[in-house]
Amino acid sequence: MRPDLPRAAVGVLARWLLGGLYVWMGLSKALDPVGFLKLAHAYALVDTPLLLNLIAAAVPWFEVFCGLLLLLGVAVRGTALLSALMLVPFTALVTSRALALHAGGALPFCAIKFDCGCGAGEVLICWKLTENTALTLLSVGLLSLRQHGFCLRPALFRRSRFP
Amino acid sequence: MKADPHTTLAPSPPRAPRAVLVEAAAVLTAGLLAALLLNAVSPHGLQLGRDYFSKPPVTGAATNQPASAASAPVPANAALARLRSRGLQPLEHRAAVVLFHEAQRRPESVIFVDVRNDTLYEAGHIPGAHPLDYYRPEAHLLDVLGACAAARQIVVYCTGGDCEDSELAANLLSQAGVPRERLFIYLGGFAEWSENGSPVAAGGARRGLQEGGNR
Numbered sequence: 001m002r003p004d005l006p007r008a009a010v011g012v013l014a015r016w017l018l019g020g021l022y023v024w025m026g027l028s029k030a031l032d033p034v035g036f037l038k039l040a041h042a043y044a045l046v047d048t049p050l051l052l053n054l055i056a057a058a059v060p061w062f063e064v065f066c067g068l069l070l071l072l073g074v075a076v077r078g079t080a081l082l083s084a085l086m087l088v089p090f091t092a093l094v095t096s097r098a099l100a101l102h103a104g105g106a107l108p109f110c111a112i113k114f115d116c117g118c119g120a121g122e123v124l125i126c127w128k129l130t131e132n133t134a135l136t137l138l139s140v141g142l143l144s145l146r147q148h149g150f151c152l153r154p155a156l157f158r159r160s161r162f163p
Numbered sequence: 164m165k166a167d168p169h170t171t172l173a174p175s176p177p178r179a180p181r182a183v184l185v186e187a188a189a190v191l192t193a194g195l196l197a198a199l200l201l202n203a204v205s206p207h208g209l210q211l212g213r214d215y216f217s218k219p220p221v222t223g224a225a226t227n228q229p230a231s232a233a234s235a236p237v238p239a240n241a242a243l244a245r246l247r248s249r250g251l252q253p254l255e256h257r258a259a260v261v262l263f264h265e266a267q268r269r270p271e272s273v274i275f276v277d278v279r280n281d282t283l284y285e286a287g288h289i290p291g292a293h294p295l296d297y298y299r300p301e302a303h304l305l306d307v308l309g310a311c312a313a314a315r316q317i318v319v320y321c322t323g324g325d326c327e328d329s330e331l332a333a334n335l336l337s338q339a340g341v342p343r344e345r346l347f348i349y350l351g352g353f354a355e356w357s358e359n360g361s362p363v364a365a366g367g368a369r370r371g372l373q374e375g376g377n378r
Binding site for chain 2: 030031032033034037041049050052053054056057058059060061062065066069075077078079081082085143155156157
């Protein structure tokens with residue numbers, strides 16, 4: 001089978017873009033875990049301190065981990081699946097928070113700006129939702145892509161038939 | 164010619180969804196383990212067993228006010244009722260200034276505790292305030308508790324606004340044995356203090372009210 005170069009090139013770029021963003025956003029939170037803890041607490045997701053601490057401690061480094069796997073090309077489809085699975089609930093949470101802020105104020109929805117705990121500081125909600133949708137589509141695209149260039153080990157448990 | 168594995172396109176073989184799920188589960192497990200390990204070794208890591216947002220139980224209205232500030236109005240916002248219901252005394256700017264001057268005359272009797280992080284403390288704080296990063300109290304807690312043991316009035320502040328760290332820190336001090344009736348929460352915090360042109364000091368963590376400020 002002859003590799004489809006344009007698709008593979010797009011796949012590499014998508015992987016590096018997604019991986020780079022995960023590393024950047026994960027590190028910005030991992031280096032200020034208290035800040036992320038406060039933001040996670042503001043979502044009132046869990047009542048148990050241990051669970052809240054686990055989320056605040058693990059999510060940033062886990063994002064960095066996934067980002068590195070994508071950048072290096074390791075377990076690409078499994079990581080892309082996790083990325084999509086993370087982005088969907090994150091986006092739902094951010095949306096619900098923005099809707100709550102919208103309901104309590106007079107601002108138009110797209111003018112709502114707050115720190116969603118995503119790692120990039122305060123962002124306009126419509127920009128954030130667009131960004132998350134794009135990242136989710138990139139993740140789904142990587143999940144469905146079968147050709148990967150510049151990968152150390154695209155599949156963890158099965159050696160590729162192609163060198 | 165042998166292919167370079169880093170430049171050759173390597174199509175993954177078609178795989179069943181189950182294989183992708185197994186791979187995702189492996190990444191999830193390894194990633195979470197790595198994340199918790201990194202949190203444990205990071206100097207910024209969180210203490211998983213600590214309740215960072217522990218608040219005192221609701222006990223009813225507080226009655227105590229500092230003698231020198233008893234007639235001063237307190238800020239009118241929702242935080243007041245919350246603080247009083249938890250047995251903590253809110254303090255407004257004028258009362259904080261009164262206590263600040265009293266602290267200069269009697270530094271053992273009245274102390275200020277800044278519960279923001281070290282970076283913010285060093286950038287500017289109320290002169291003489293004891294640093295106590297609420298989220299990393301280990302470095303200063305013993306010093307602050309020593310100062311609190313002798314003090315009759317302890318003013319705790321953070322950034323102000325929506326910041327609840329002063330309330331949380333007051334609860335921490337209370338749990339460590341400081342009588343709650345001696346604890347006062349300066350709700351406006353450092354933002355209100357500096358906006359009103361009150362004295363501000365910068366630099367590292369020095370103890371006591373002998374510290375000079377930009378008067």
